[in-house]
Amino acid sequence: MGTLRRTVAGLAAALLAALAVCVPANPAYAVPTAREVRAAPATTDEVYTALGIDEVAAGYVVLIDVSGSMRDGGRYEQVKRSLRAFLAALAPDDRVTLVTFADSARVVHDGPPGRSPDRLLAKLPRTADGRYTDIGAAIEASVRQLSRAGTPQIATVVMLTDGRHDPPTGSPYPFEQGYSWKQLAASVRSLKKTALSAYAVPLTGSTGAPLLATVYPGARILAPTSINRLGAQLEQPKAAARAAKARSLLGTDATRGVEVVWPAGTGRLGAGPTRLQVRLRSTTTKVPLVVGRLAVRSDRPDLRVTVPDGPIELPPGGSATVPVTVDWDPGPRRVAPLSTVTVDTTLTLTGEVTSSWSDVLTGPLGLSFAPPLDGGVTKGTLSAQRGSLRWWTAGAVALLVLIAVAAVARRRRLHPHLTGTLDVRTPDGEERRLPLAGRRVALTADSAGLPGYGEVTANRASVGSAAIRLVIRYSRDGTTTGREVGTCGPGETVELAGAAFSWHAAEQVGDGRVASVLGPSR
Structure with a gap:
C-alpha cells in the first residue's frame, strides 16, 4: 500500500504542475517616469x-x-x-x-x-x-x-x-x-x-x-x-x-510641436492590463514645450485606458516617456477549449501643448503659437484566448491520474504478493523449502538448489476472483527457449523441467494467526 500511496502522490503532483502551466502569471511592469514640471512663464529677457x-x-x-x-x-x-x-x-x-x-x-x-x-x-x-x-x-x-x-x-x-x-x-x-x-x-x-x-x-x-x-x-x-x-x-x-x-x-519653431511615438507592442494587445511606454518627442529646436491634460480615448466600451495627465516638460528636441495602461475585458470564458476573441480598436492620445515662452512668443514677438500634438491616433488589435483549455487540460490530467491509479490497483489485484512457502524437489532428488514474499521470487542454485534459472509470481484469473495461483517459470539450462511454465494452486504440485514444486499458501484466519494450507503428502 505504501508504494500505491507514493504513486498516487506523484501523479497528483503532476496534475498540479499541469494546472500551474495552464494559469498565466501576472506580469510585472517597470513604470517609466516622465519629468513632470510646471514651468513658470519666462520673461522676455x-x-x-x-x-x-x-x-x-x-x-x-x-x-x-x-x-x-x-x-x-x-x-x-x-x-x-x-x-x-x-x-x-x-x-x-x-x-x-x-x-x-x-x-x-x-x-x-x-x-x-x-x-x-x-x-x-x-x-x-x-x-x-x-x-x-x-x-x-x-x-x-x-x-x-x-x-x-x-x-x-x-x-x-x-x-x-x-x-x-x-x-x-x-x-x-x-x-x-x-x-x-x-x-x-x-x-x-x-x-x-x-x-x-x-x-x-x-x-x-x-x-x-x-x-x-x-x-x-x-x-x-x-x-x-x-x-x-x-x-x-x-x-x-x-x-x-x-x-x-x-x-x-x-525659424519655424513657432509652428512645431510634439510628436507622439507609440511603442511597437500597440499593434497587438491582450486581455487584462497592459502597460505601454508612449514617447512624447519635441520637434522644436529652440522653444521648450509643456504637455498637460493628457488623456487617451478608445472607441471600445470594454477597453479602459489611463494615463498620467502631466504636466510634462520637454526641452527643445527632447523627449519623455509616459505610461499608458490599457485594460481590456474580452468577456467570459467559452465552453470550447480553443476560442480566440479578436477585435480592432483605435486609441487617441490628446493633450494641451504650451510653453513657458508662450506669452513672449504671442506678445512681444507677435507670433501665432499653437503647437500641435501629432501622431496621437494609433490603431491596434485586441486578441485574447477565451476558451476553457486549462479546464479541459485539468480534466484530462485528472482523468489520466484516475486511469493510472486504476491500472496500478488492477495490476496489484491481478498480481498479488506471494505468501507461504514453496517446496522444491530438484532433478537430483534434493528437497528444499523456499519462503515466498514480495511479488517475484527467483529460482536459482542459491535460493532453491536448482540448476539454471526460474521465477515465481502469483496471479488471479480476474480482478473479482479470490483464487490465487502461482505462475512458475523454470529453465534447467537458464535459457529462455528452454523455459517451461506451469501454474500451481494452494496444496498443489507442478513438475517443470524435471523439478517438482509444491505450494503451501498462508492465509489469514479470524484471530489474526497465519494458518498454512498444505499440499498432499508425498
Whole structure:
C-alpha cells in the first residue's frame, strides 16, 4: 500500500504542475517616469538670453536733425542724452550708422557701437546750426547705407526731427513728392532684408516725419512727445529690432510641436492590463514645450485606458516617456477549449501643448503659437484566448491520474504478493523449502538448489476472483527457449523441467494467526 500511496502522490503532483502551466502569471511592469514640471512663464529677457539674440547682428541707421531749430528748448542736447542710453544698449555685434542732416546729409559714424557710446556721440556736431531741413536727403542716405554689401539682414531706421521738409536750393527733393521720392521707395523695395522697420520720432507737433512712411512701407510715425520722454520713444525701435532678431533665430519653431511615438507592442494587445511606454518627442529646436491634460480615448466600451495627465516638460528636441495602461475585458470564458476573441480598436492620445515662452512668443514677438500634438491616433488589435483549455487540460490530467491509479490497483489485484512457502524437489532428488514474499521470487542454485534459472509470481484469473495461483517459470539450462511454465494452486504440485514444486499458501484466519494450507503428502 505504501508504494500505491507514493504513486498516487506523484501523479497528483503532476496534475498540479499541469494546472500551474495552464494559469498565466501576472506580469510585472517597470513604470517609466516622465519629468513632470510646471514651468513658470519666462520673461522676455529670459527668452532672448536663451535664444542668444546678442549674437545676431542688427543694423541701425539713426537720422538726426541738426537744423538750427533743434536748439530751441534744448532739444538737441536732449536728443544726444537719449541717444546715449539707446547706443549703450546695443549688442557688440550690431552695426550703427549715425547720419546728421540739415542743409545736406552726412554720415558721421558707420560701424560697431563699441563699448563707449560717448565716443560715438562725440562725432556729432557740437551744436545744431543748420539753416535747412532736407528730410529727403536724410532718407536717401539711409537707403544708400542699407544697400551696401555686408550690412545686417535685420535693419532699423530711426529719424529724429523737429521740423518740416525744408530743403536748400538744388536739393533733389524740392517738394514732398515727385520722381526722386518714387525712386527712393523703389530702392527700398529692392532691399533683400530679413526684417526691415522704420520709425520717425517727431520732436514737435508739426514735422516732416510722415515722409519716412512714403519711402519705407509700414514705417511707424510715433506720437509727438515732450523732449524729456524721447528715451522712452527710442525703446520702441530697439525692442522691435530685438524681436526681429528673436524671430530670425526661432525659424519655424513657432509652428512645431510634439510628436507622439507609440511603442511597437500597440499593434497587438491582450486581455487584462497592459502597460505601454508612449514617447512624447519635441520637434522644436529652440522653444521648450509643456504637455498637460493628457488623456487617451478608445472607441471600445470594454477597453479602459489611463494615463498620467502631466504636466510634462520637454526641452527643445527632447523627449519623455509616459505610461499608458490599457485594460481590456474580452468577456467570459467559452465552453470550447480553443476560442480566440479578436477585435480592432483605435486609441487617441490628446493633450494641451504650451510653453513657458508662450506669452513672449504671442506678445512681444507677435507670433501665432499653437503647437500641435501629432501622431496621437494609433490603431491596434485586441486578441485574447477565451476558451476553457486549462479546464479541459485539468480534466484530462485528472482523468489520466484516475486511469493510472486504476491500472496500478488492477495490476496489484491481478498480481498479488506471494505468501507461504514453496517446496522444491530438484532433478537430483534434493528437497528444499523456499519462503515466498514480495511479488517475484527467483529460482536459482542459491535460493532453491536448482540448476539454471526460474521465477515465481502469483496471479488471479480476474480482478473479482479470490483464487490465487502461482505462475512458475523454470529453465534447467537458464535459457529462455528452454523455459517451461506451469501454474500451481494452494496444496498443489507442478513438475517443470524435471523439478517438482509444491505450494503451501498462508492465509489469514479470524484471530489474526497465519494458518498454512498444505499440499498432499508425498
